[in-house]
Amino acid sequence: MSEINIQNILRFWAKLPHSDQENTISTKFHPLICHMIDVAVVTREMWKQVLSTAARQHIAQALTITIEQAEIFITFLAALHDLGKASPAFQLRDAAKNLLFLYSDMGKPPLVKPSDIPHGRVTAKELTQILEKTYGVNRKLARQVSKVIGGHHGSFPTDEEFLTKYPPSGAGQNIKSWDKLRSELVIVLLENFNALEVIKNFSIKTVPHAVSMIIAGLVSVADWVGSNSDFFPYEVEDFNNLPKFDIQDYLQRATKQAQRALKSLGWLTASQPKQSSTFTELFPNLQILRPLQKAATELAERIGSPAIAIVEAPMGEGKTETAMYLADHWAANNAAGFYIALPTQATSNQMFSRAKAFLNSRYSAENEKVNLQLLHGHAALSAEFQLLQKEGSKVFKIDGVYADGDCCATETNVLTAEWFTHRKRGLLAPFGVGTVDQAMLAVLQTRHVFVRLFGLAHKVVIIDEVHAYDAYMSKILERLLEWLAALGSPVILLSATLPKSRRNALLAAYYRGLNNSNKSPNLDHLQQAYPCISWANNQEIAATTISVSPEITRTLKIEWVNGHIPDPPNQYFELAEKLIIALSDGGCAAIICNTVNRAQQVYQALKTYFEFKNIELDLDLFHARYLFKDRAEREKRVLSKFGKPKDLKDSNDSSVKRPFRAILVATQVIEQSLDLDFDLMVTDIAPIDLILQRSGRLHRHQRPRLPKLSQPTLWVCKPEISVDCPKFDGLDTLIYDEHILLRSFLALANRSEIEIPESVEPLVEACYNDSALCPMNASTELQAQWQKTKAELANNLQKLEMLPSQVVVPPPYYPDNNLLDLCNRSLEEDRPDLHTDLQARTRLTEPSVSVICLLPNQYDKFDWAKPPNLSEIKELLTYSATLQNKKVVFSLLGNFDESVCPPNWRTSALLRNHRLLKLTTTGIWPDPNKQYEIHLDKDLGIIIN
Secondary structure, three states: OOOOOHHHHHOOEEEOOOOOOOOOOOOOEEEHHHHHHHHHHHHHHHHHHOOOHHHHHHHHHHHOOOHHHHHHHHHHHHHHHHHHHOOHHHHOOHHHHHHHHHHHHHOOOOOOOHHHOOHHHHHHHHHHHHHHHHHOOOHHHHHHHHHHHHOOOOOOOOHHHHHHOOOHHHHOOOOHHHHHHHHHHHHHHHHHOOOHHHHHOOOOOOOOHHHHHHHHHHHHHHHHHHOOOOOOOOOEOOOOOOOOOOHHHHHHHHHHHHHHHHHHHOOOOOOOOOOOOOHHHHOOOOOOOOHHHHHHHHHHHHOOOOOEEEEEOOOOOOHHHHHHHHHHHHHHHOOOOEEEEEOOHHHHHHHHHHHHHHHHHHOOOOOOOEEEEEEOOOHHHOHHHHHHHHHHHHHEEOOEEOOOOHHHOOOOOEEOOHHHHOOOOHHHOOEEEEEHHHHHHHHEOEOOHHHHHHHHOOOEEEEOOHHHOOHHHHHHHHHHHHHHHHOOOOEEEEEOOOOHHHHHHHHHHHHHHHHOOOOOOOOOOOOOOOOEEEEEOOOOEEEEEOOOOOOOOEEEEEEEEOOOOOOOOOOOOHHHHHHHHHOOOOEEEEEEOOOHHHHHHHHHHHHHHHHHOOOOOEEEEEOOOOOHHHHHHHHHHHHHHHOOOOOOOOOOOOOOOOOOEEEEEEOHHHOOOOOOOEOEEEEEOOOHHHHHHHHOOEOOOOOOOOHHHOOOEEEEEOOEEEOOEEEOOHHHHHHOOHHHHHHHHHHHHOOOEEEEOOOHHHHHHHHHOOOOOOOOOOOHHHHHHHHHHHHHHHHHHHHHHHHHHHOEOOOOOOOOHHHHHHHOOOEEOOOOOOOHHHEOOOOOOOOOEEEEEEOHHHHOOOOOOOOOOHHHHHHHHOOEEEEOOHHHHHHHHOOOOOOOOOHHHOOOOOOOOEEEEEOOOOOEEEOOOOOOEEEEEOOOEEEEO
C-alpha cells in the first residue's frame, strides 16, 4: 500500500441521512471512499452474476483485453464515478455545515452553488487529467471514459460545459489540497482493485460507442443499488469520533452486502435457459407445426446471434410462438432474456399473459425464479401484474431472498420484483412485455438514456405489429435497430403485412449497426414473395418464402356498402338494413370505425334504428375513450363473447359464450393482437394493410358457420364519390394519409375478392410502392387528385422523417468521439404541459390530456386534504381516461386551479399530469369558460360537446 493516510481520506463524505424533522442534526455520514467501494463491488458482482457471457465477451473484445482484465477495469471505473465529490463545491456545501470543521485545512467554501458545478462534471474533467498525465492513458480514451462515468446522474458532461460552466474554485482545480485528495483516492482504488497494470497497457484510443453506453448504464445502475442505505449503512456513526478504518475489511463487507442487495432486489433470477429446446418441447400443444414454425426451426440452426429476423405472415399463423421459439433459442446460446414490444397497452396486457405462461412452463424447476415486468403507463392497474408483484414480495425482500419456511411459498415461478417497477428501471428486468414506446425511449435524448440501452443490451427484442408504425415512429425504430445491433441484441420483427421498402429499411438499419458503418447494403437480391422470413447477420442478408397452413388460405369476399348515417336516424339506413338481412339466421358481426366519434355515432344510429324496427340483437360498443375501469370491463366482455375458447373442439367449453346474434361497433382497439373472431366484418375505408389486418379477425377460428356467413366477407364503407373522385372524411385524413387512402380505394374499387395470401403483397405494394402510377383509365379529375395528394404525401413524409433526427441519439457508428456530447437534450418523458419540442415523443399523435372523472359519491370517498396513498392512487387511476380534443387539451393543461389540479397530486409521479373533473350527478363537467362540455355516458363513454 502506498504511504497514504486512509484515516485522512475517511473524513470526506458522500452520503448524509435525510432528516424528516427540521433543525435535526444527524451525527452519521457515509464516507466518500466507502461509497466509491460500494458502487465498485456492486458493479463487479453485476459483471459476474448479471451480465451474460456474451456481454462480457463483447465488452472485453471492444476494449482489446481479456474478460478478467475488463472486469478489473470496469470495476475501477465504477469506483471513480464520484471522484468529483472530492471538491469544495460538494464537500463544503450548506447541507454538510455540521461537518465543515473536518475540512478546516482544505480552505474556505467557494462562492459558487453546488448546482453550478455538479460533481459528475468534476469527475469527468479532473479524472481526464489524472488518467492522462499521471498514468499515460491516451487523451481521447481518458476523456471518453471519464465522461461515461461522469454522466451517472443522467446526462454526460460536455466540452462546452467544461469551458463555460466550470468555476475553478468550485472544483478546487489547481488547489494543492484538493488535487492531492483526488490523486490519493485514485491511487487507493487502483491498488485495492489491482487496476494499475490494466490501465497502463491499454492499446485502444477510444471505446466503441455501444460499449460506452453499456458501461455508463452499468455504473449508473450500480450507483442506484450502492446508494441504498438499507444495504450499505452509514459507516460513520458519529462525525466527532471517526472509527478506525481497514479498507480490506471494508471491501469484504461491502462485497457481501452487494451480493445480498442483488439477491434481495431480484437481480439474480433466471434469464437464460440452460440448453436449447425444440418447438414442441416449448409448446407441447403444438404437436403439428405450421409451415412458418418449421421454417423458424431451420432458421434458428442456420443463423447465430446477434441477428435480425423479420417474419411476415398472415394472421393466425403462429407468429408469436415463432418469435418466442427464436428468442429462447438465441437466449440458450448467446442472449439473455427478452422484451416483447407491442403497439398499445391493451395488446401488451394480452401478451403479458402469454409471456407469463410461457416462462412459467420454461423455467419450471423448483429453485428457478423468473422476473417478468409489464411496462406501460397503466401497468400498476393490471390485476395479473399486481398478483405477480404480490408473489414477488414474498421472495424479493430487503431482509433476504429465498428464505426458508412457508413465508416464501409462491404459486408460480414467474414473479415481479418491485425494484424494477420504478420508471427507467423496467427494461433492466430479464424479461419484459410492454409498449413499443418503452423500447423507443432507449434512443431518445432523455436523461439516463444509457440505462435503457444497457437494459436492452444482449437481450432479445421482439417487436410486434410493425406495420402499425407511421413514418415518424419508423425512423425512431430504425435508429433503435442500429443501436440494438451494436449492443449485441438479437431482434425479431413481426408483421402481417409490410411493404418491401419498409422491410428493406429495417434490415439495412440493423446491418449498419452490426457492422458499425453508415453504409446501407444493397438489397436488390431480396425478391422473395410474401409470406416470408428475412434476416441479416454478420455473414449474410437473405430471405425465404414460406408456405401457409391450409386453413389460412382463403378467398376473402369484398363488398362496398353505404355506411352513411341518416338524419333523422329512423330514415332508411342501408348499413343497418344489410346487417338485419345478413344476420337474420344469427351470427356475429364487427364494425370497425376509424374514430371514436364515428364509432359512437354508428352505435347510436344502429341502436335507434333497431329499436324502431323492433330488431333484437346483442349490440355493443368498444373504443379507447372509456374510463380505464370501464374499458377493462368492456374488453373482458368482448373477449368473453368473441374470443377464442380454451378448446375449440369441445362443444361444452364455456370459457367463451358466443351470442346468437350480435354486432360489435369498435375502433382500432380490436385491430391488433386481441384474439377475436367474427362471422362478418364491416370497416371504414383505411390503408390497405390495415384493412387486411382488420380482416384477420374475420373467420379467425375454426368453427361452424351459418350458410349465409360461410364465406369470409368484408364490407367496406364507400366514401362519397364526386366526378370519379372519392371524398374522404376529414377526420379520416387526419389519421391516415389521403394519398394512401386514395390508393387503397382504387386497389379495392374493382375487386370482388382477395386471395389470401397470394393477393396480399400486390395490394400492399400497389398502395406503398413509390413508383406506382395513377391508373391509365383515370379521369382528368382523378389524375389531378392523385398528383395533388402524392405531392402532399411526399412533403409530409419528408417532414416526418426529419423530425426524429432532432430527438434521437446519434447512431452507434457516429464517426466523432464526441457522441456523448450529442445525447444531452434531456427531453422530458412525462410532461404533456411542455412544448412538444421539449418532450420525448415516440409518436406524433394529437396532443392529449389525462383526466380522472369522479361522480359526487366517488369524489367524497377521498380525503382531499392529504396526499393519496398507493392504494388510493390506483383506485383514482381506474377512473382515468385520455382525451385528444385540442380545445379540451389546451384548456385543461393550462388550468392549474386547485379544483382541477389538486396540490396533493403534484408529488405523485402517477397523478401529477392528470386533471380532476368533478362531475355532476348526471355525469357532466362544464368548462368554466363555457367553450365545451364533457359528458360521461355509461353506454357511450366520454362525449365532448
